[in-house]
Structure formats: C-alpha cells, structure tokens
Amino acid sequence: MAKIKRIITTLVRLLVLGAALSATIVMVTSHDSAEVLNLSFDAKYTNARAFVYFAITNAIASGYSFIALFLSFSTPLWHLVFLLDVFMTLLLTSSISVALAIADVGKKGNSHAGWLPVCGQVPEFCDHVTGALIAGFSAAVLYLVLLLFSIHAVLNPKP
Amino acid sequence: MAKIKRIITTLVRLLVLGAALSATIVMVTSHDSAEVLNLSFDAKYTNARAFVYFAITNAIASGYSFIALFLSFSTPLWHLVFLLDVFMTLLLTSSISVALAIADVGKKGNSHAGWLPVCGQVPEFCDHVTGALIAGFSAAVLYLVLLLFSIHAVLNPKP
Numbered sequence: 001m002a003k004i005k006r007i008i009t010t011l012v013r014l015l016v017l018g019a020a021l022s023a024t025i026v027m028v029t030s031h032d033s034a035e036v037l038n039l040s041f042d043a044k045y046t047n048a049r050a051f052v053y054f055a056i057t058n059a060i061a062s063g064y065s066f067i068a069l070f071l072s073f074s075t076p077l078w079h080l081v082f083l084l085d086v087f088m089t090l091l092l093t094s095s096i097s098v099a100l101a102i103a104d105v106g107k108k109g110n111s112h113a114g115w116l117p118v119c120g121q122v123p124e125f126c127d128h129v130t131g132a133l134i135a136g137f138s139a140a141v142l143y144l145v146l147l148l149f150s151i152h153a154v155l156n157p158k159p
Numbered sequence: 160m161a162k163i164k165r166i167i168t169t170l171v172r173l174l175v176l177g178a179a180l181s182a183t184i185v186m187v188t189s190h191d192s193a194e195v196l197n198l199s200f201d202a203k204y205t206n207a208r209a210f211v212y213f214a215i216t217n218a219i220a221s222g223y224s225f226i227a228l229f230l231s232f233s234t235p236l237w238h239l240v241f242l243l244d245v246f247m248t249l250l251l252t253s254s255i256s257v258a259l260a261i262a263d264v265g266k267k268g269n270s271h272a273g274w275l276p277v278c279g280q281v282p283e284f285c286d287h288v289t290g291a292l293i294a295g296f297s298a299a300v301l302y303l304v305l306l307l308f309s310i311h312a313v314l315n316p317k318p
Contacts, residue, residue: 047272050260090248090252090303093252095256097260110207112207114277115272115273116274147245
C-alpha cells in the first residue's frame with residue numbers, strides 16, 4: 001500500500017513538474033507584434049506584471065517539484081515537504097488567479113473602465129498565453145491533489 | 160495548553176470573521192461617479208468581475224468562519240474543519256490575487272495594452288476598493304496563520 005502511494009505521489013509530482021515547466025516556458029516565449037495606426041505594437045509577457053509573476057512562480061514551482069521528487073522519500077524532511085507543498089499550492093493558486101484576471105481583461109476588455117480587448121490585434125500572443133494558463137491551471141490543480149493526498153495521510157496515520 | 164490553543168484559535172477566527180465581513184461590506188458599498196467628456200461614469204464593484212468574485216468569496220469566508228467558531232471544538236468534525244480551512248485559505252488567496260491584479264491596472268493602467276488608469280476619475284471608489292483589499296488581504300493572511308496552527312497540531316499530535 002505504501003509503495004502504491006509512493007508511485008502515485010511520484011507520478012503526480014512528475015506531472016506537476018511538466019505542467020509548471022510548460023507554463024513557464026510557454027509564457028516566457030509568448031510573443032506577437034501588430035501595427036495599429038502605423039504604430040508598431042509589441043506584445044510580450046513582460047508587458048503585464050501579472051504574467052511576469054506567473055512565469056516566476058511557475059519557475060519556482062518547477063524547481064521545487066524537481067527537488068521534492070527526491071525529498072519526499074526521506075522521512076526526516078517529510079514535515080518540511082508537507083509545509084512547502086502547502087505554500088506551493090497557495091503560490092500557484094495566486095499566480096493562476098492573477099494571470100487569469102489580466103488575461104480576461106485582455107480578451108474581453110472592460111467597457112466600464114474603457115479598457116479595450118487586445119487579443120484581436122495580437123492573436124498569437126493570446127493563444128500562447130491561453131496555453132500557458134491551461135498548463136498553470138493544471139499545475140495548481142495537481143498540487144491541490146498532492147496536498148489532499150498528504151492531508152489524508154496525515155489525518156489517517158497508519159497504526 | 161489545550162485551553163490556550165482554543166482561545167488563540169477562537170480569537171484568530173473572530174479576527175478572520177471581522178476582516179472577511181469588512182472586506183465584503185466595504186467592497187459592496189464602494190461607489191463613485193464622474194463626468195468624463197459630458198458622459199456620466201458610474202463606478203461600482205459590479206463593473207469588474209474580479210471585484211464581484213472578491214465580494215462573493217469573502218462573504219462565503221465570513222459565513223464559514225462564523226459557523227467554524229462553533230464547529231472547531233467538537234472533535235468528530237475536526238477533520239472536516241481542517242479540510243475546509245485549507246479550501247478557505249485557497250479561496251481567499253485566489254480572491255485577493257484576482258482583485259489586486261485588477262486594482263493594479265485600475266490604479267496604474269497598462270500603457271502597453273492602452274488601458275488608462277481610472278483612479279484619477281473616481282478616487283472615492285478607489286479608496287473604498289483599497290480598504291476592501293486591505294481587509295481581504297488580512298483575512299487571507301489570518302487564514303494562513305490558522306492553517307499553519309492546525310498543521311502544527313496535526314504534525315505534532317499529543318501522545
């Protein structure tokens with residue numbers, strides 16, 4: 001039973017690593033340019049602080065997930081891994097929330113504030129960002145699964 | 160020792176209740192209007208989906224915090240309370256993240272996307288929202304404290 005748990009945890013951690021790494025890479029490489037009224041407009045992730053935050057947090061989550069792959073089996077550090085899992089889940093939740101909020105305005109705009117949507121001008125950039133958001137959302141959900149798994153183990157310890 | 164823990168937990172829950180309730184009320188009552196180019200502009204929280212989400216999640220957190228005040232002492236439901244605390248922390252983290260992202264654009268705009276800041280036109284609305292964000296941020300941080308407190312108790316059970 002303990003062995004199956006280990007295998008599942010490792011599998012989920014590998015999936016998280018893949019998702020968070022993809023989110024980082026796809027976000028960082030997203031780029032498009034358009035010409036509006038003879039003015040060249042360059043769309044990249046650094047244009048919005050939300051996307052920079054998203055890329056940084058997913059990079060941190062990737063690094064931690066990689067290290068945690070080896071840490072989770074050594075019992076003395078188990079408490080630390082559990083605590084760091086909680087923080088990573090919170091970090092990824094906040095990062096996907098922030099990025100989704102800005103992407104939503106980018107796609108639909110906000111007529112009340114007079115903010116126009118930009119996806120019509122830079123569709124390639126928006127497609128890239130959408131991909132990054134899907135990967136980032138998956139990473140956050142997978143971390144929650146990992147956390148619930150750990151919580152279950154903590155609350156129902158083997159005698 | 161157990162009694163002190165109970166008192167501290169109850170105190171933190173009361174603070175969370177106050178913070179989340181304040182965040183909801185201050186956000187829902189935020190309102191201002193301005194006239195720009197002879198067009199009347201009404202600023203209220205329903206203009207941004209992020210603020211609506213913020214108000215709803217803080218209302219849910221207020222309701223749960225009130226119920227949890229009575230639940231936390233009854234041991235059979237302790238596991239459920241712990242799990243719900245995790246979800247509330249995640250919910251409040253995502254809600255403050257989303258609201259902060261939109262408030263940031265509202266205050267500073269985004270020159271790359273051509274989104275102008277709106278706080279100059281509706282300063283009263285922005286002040287109200289800032290107050291709600293501070294309360295919402297406090298609620299999220301207090302929930303994290305509560306969660307860390309519970310995690311500490313779970314990881315170090317009394318013999």
